[in-house]
Amino acid sequence: MAALPPLTVATIAREPLPVLHRFVAWHLAQGAARIVIFLDDPGDPAQHALAGDPRLDLRPCTPALWEALGVAPEARFTRRQRAAMTAAYREVAAGWVMILDADELMWMRGRSLPEALATLPEAVPTLRIHSAEEVGLAGGGAAFRMPVPRATVDTIYGADAPLFRPRFGLVGHPEGKSIHRAGLRDIRLKLHWAVTADGAPVAGPVWGAAEQAHLLHYFAPGYDRWRAKMDWRAGAHGFADPLKARLAEIAALDDPEAGYRALYDRLHSLTAAEEAALDAAGGLLRDAPPLPGG
Numbered sequence: 001m002a003a004l005p006p007l008t009v010a011t012i013a014r015e016p017l018p019v020l021h022r023f024v025a026w027h028l029a030q031g032a033a034r035i036v037i038f039l040d041d042p043g044d045p046a047q048h049a050l051a052g053d054p055r056l057d058l059r060p061c062t063p064a065l066w067e068a069l070g071v072a073p074e075a076r077f078t079r080r081q082r083a084a085m086t087a088a089y090r091e092v093a094a095g096w097v098m099i100l101d102a103d104e105l106m107w108m109r110g111r112s113l114p115e116a117l118a119t120l121p122e123a124v125p126t127l128r129i130h131s132a133e134e135v136g137l138a139g140g141g142a143a144f145r146m147p148v149p150r151a152t153v154d155t156i157y158g159a160d161a162p163l164f165r166p167r168f169g170l171v172g173h174p175e176g177k178s179i180h181r182a183g184l185r186d187i188r189l190k191l192h193w194a195v196t197a198d199g200a201p202v203a204g205p206v207w208g209a210a211e212q213a214h215l216l217h218y219f220a221p222g223y224d225r226w227r228a229k230m231d232w233r234a235g236a237h238g239f240a241d242p243l244k245a246r247l248a249e250i251a252a253l254d255d256p257e258a259g260y261r262a263l264y265d266r267l268h269s270l271t272a273a274e275e276a277a278l279d280a281a282g283g284l285l286r287d288a289p290p291l292p293g294g
Contacts, residue, residue, distance in 0.1 A: 004114035006095035007031060010088035012038035012081050013102035020046045025292035026105045028055060031112035038084045078191065078236065085189045089180060098179040099189055107288065109212035117179065125184055126194055126204035130176040132214040132285050136269035144216055146209055147174040148283040156277045160266060166240035169283060171267050172219035209282065216288055220268045223261060
């Protein structure tokens with residue numbers, strides 16, 4: 001049997017230490033050979049808390065690091081992210097490179113990540129996996145909702161459908177994230193896929209529920225974390241335009257914090273009827289495996 005292709009995982013993160021512990025433990029358990037973590041806060045305690053494992057490459061994002069990558073330290077986060085991920089990709093000579101955010105976990109049901117990648121023909125340069133976004137259930141607990149057709153979104157969410165329709169029933173990105181074969185020439189990494197030197201997307205298959213492949217996205221792990229990222233997401237591409245408009249309306253209220261909390265609950269939890277409808281549409285993943293140490 002041929003050896004499985006080595007997998008390198010790369011991320012840039014400014015997250016609580018438990019999130020980074022989860023990210024590392026999960027992907028090592030799923031078969032990653034190496035994990036590169038650019039610590040966006042150069043004083044991040046993860047630099048010491050995660051030290052000692054030779055499979056981890058921890059890189060504090062000092063001004064010197066950004067200078068070496070040709071990016072200003074004060075550049076917007078997405079630009080710095082693309083520069084760091086492209087640099088990490090170009091260092092890898094063999095196997096595959098997977099680019100994720102630290103609040104995302106890649107899962108291929110019944111097989112390790114390298115086992116799944118080994119099924120792809122040699123000519124395939126890249127693979128993209130659709131998102132599955134954590135959502136609270138009416139009776140307690142959580143599952144992951146998956147993209148569904150926009151007509152289905154309209155049926156499930158009714159008057160609030162405009163908040164969910166742009167992203168096929170999700171609040172975060174539905175596009176997912178990509179895994180790239182090492183050694184491709186003249187490509188640049190964007191947030192969800194790679195592009196050629198002339199800006200054209202690098203073509204490759206897209207997997208999702210049919211292939212039992214999921215990007216598990218912990219987009220809103222509690223109101224406080226969601227609220228802390230809200231302004232940044234509203235100013236970038238983290239929220240679709242109808243949701244940005246709703247946030248602007250709430251900001252003008254006498255008690256905007258109560259409005260934000262109500263919106264969070266609406267976006268990231270399901271009623272019993274919505275849960276049943278998503279189940280019927282094949283849009284709810286209930287049986288993701290437990291987290292390492294959970």
